[in-house]
Amino acid sequence: MCCVFHASLTGSFESSKMRLRELFGSSRPVLSIEMFPPKTPAGDVAVKESLQRLLQYSPGFISCTYGAGGSTQERTLWWCEQILSELGCPAMAHFTCVGANREQLEDWLDRAVSAGVQNIMALRGDAPQGQDEFRAVTGGLSYANELVELIRNRHPDLGIGVAGYPEKHLEAATAEEDLQNLKRKVDSGADAVFTQLFFSNECFLRFRERYDAAGITVPLVPGIMPITDYARIQKITAMCGTAVPADLSERLQAAQDDPDQQFRIGVEFAVTQCQQLINEGVPGIHFYALNRSAACEEILSSLDLTAHGD
Numbered sequence: 237m238c239c240v241f242h243a244s245l246t247g248s249f250e251s252s253k254m255r256l257r258e259l260f261g262s263s264r265p266v267l268s269i270e271m272f273p274p275k276t277p278a279g280d281v282a283v284k285e286s287l288q289r290l291l292q293y294s295p296g297f298i299s300c301t302y303g304a305g306g307s308t309q310e311r312t313l314w315w316c317e318q319i320l321s322e323l324g325c326p327a328m329a330h331f332t333c334v335g336a337n338r339e340q341l342e343d344w345l346d347r348a349v350s351a352g353v354q355n356i357m358a359l360r361g362d363a364p365q366g367q368d369e370f371r372a373v374t375g376g377l378s379y380a381n382e383l384v385e386l387i388r389n390r391h392p393d394l395g396i397g398v399a400g401y402p403e404k405h406l407e408a409a410t411a412e413e414d415l416q417n418l419k420r421k422v423d424s425g426a427d428a429v430f431t432q433l434f435f436s437n438e439c440f441l442r443f444r445e446r447y448d449a450a451g452i453t454v455p456l457v458p459g460i461m462p463i464t465d466y467a468r469i470q471k472i473t474a475m476c477g478t479a480v481p482a483d484l485s486e487r488l489q490a491a492q493d494d495p496d497q498q499f500r501i502g503v504e505f506a507v508t509q510c511q512q513l514i515n516e517g518v519p520g521i522h523f524y525a526l527n528r529s530a531a532c533e534e535i536l537s538s539l540d541l542t543a544h545g546d
């Protein structure tokens with residue numbers, strides 16, 4: 237199989253001003269990589285090296301998460317600056333409503349724009365530890381659609397991504413209600429939807445049918461997390477409500493004492509999953525890379541993106 241993410245490296249420099257609307261206007265699928273700010277300077281160096289290796293696949297942008305409870309505000313901005321200036325890649329800053337009133341949200345947004353950030357992933361966020369459910373602070377926002385509205389009004393040109401849930405958000409009473417809430421975010425001005433991680437393409441494709449039927453027309457980008465460590469993936473999927481297909485789970489269980497074999501199974505599964513999605517014409521793939529490059533490199537070097545849109 238050929239590798240089609242091998243576009244020119246200089247391309248990523250030229251496109252370093254690109255916003256979501258421009259990125260998804262191109263005919264080839266947009267690769268994006270999600271990272272989170274490490275806790276130590278040594279971690280920063282290691283993550284930068286990992287991202288540098290992934291640049292050969294010409295990601296459309298690299299996104300940096302905003303820590304749970306709003307804990308990495310400064311680090312998220314610092315990392316976006318690094319992505320822009322040191323890696324020469326468009327950046328997306330994740331941003332949540334947690335623990336901040338409107339004024340504070342606007343202040344952070346202004347700083348993100350001054351730092352050159354072109355795209356924001358607008359999220360509500362989860363309840364901080366110790367709180368049983370999400371509650372807006374006084375003068376703050378309750379749902380992501382309000383954040384999208386705030387961003388669109390204050391910085392009309394910013395690219396805005398939002399989260400979508402093929403297996404339904406854990407708090408939503410029904411899948412239909414969740415879809416209508418997703419539509420609110422798009423109607424408020426979001427440019428693209430990035431999904432929660434999932435392992436069942438059937439589930440994603442059913443969700444896409446309902447998404448289309450609801451009249452949502454912005455790009456729907458699947459979120460893929462390569463499995464490299466079964467214990468870790470069990471924790472993550474339990475937290476976000478993603479199902480691991482029984483056959484995959486059994487194979488990983490059988491390899492629980494063999495990290496190399498778990499890695500192999502995870503990469504092989506992700507290659508098949510991504511290739512099927514590309515064949516189904518998805519507009520891009522958002523990789524939850526967990527700050528490591530090895531699995532993504534193997535996956536990306538195996539994919540044939542020319543199948544896109546066939």
Ligand SMILES: Cc1cc2nc3c(=O)[nH]c(=O)nc-3n(C[C@H](O)[C@H](O)[C@H](O)COP(=O)(O)OP(=O)(O)OC[C@H]3O[C@@H](n4cnc5c(N)ncnc54)[C@H](O)[C@@H]3O)c2cc1C
Nearest residue numbers: 301302304330359360361379380399405407408414417432
């Ligand atoms: C791609 C992606 C990136 C993420 N990045 C981060 C990150 O960097 N930092 C972080 O802390 N978390 C992150 N998360 C997790 C996210 O914060 C949680 O999933 C959170 O629980 C919901 O956020 P949301 O933006 O989807 O919320 P919302 O869209 O506000 O939805 C939350 C719940 O409320 C319901 N709802 C939405 N709008 C309304 C409304 N107007 N009225 C009534 N009900 C409504 C929805 O159906 C849903 O059940 C990410 C998730 C994804 C998929």
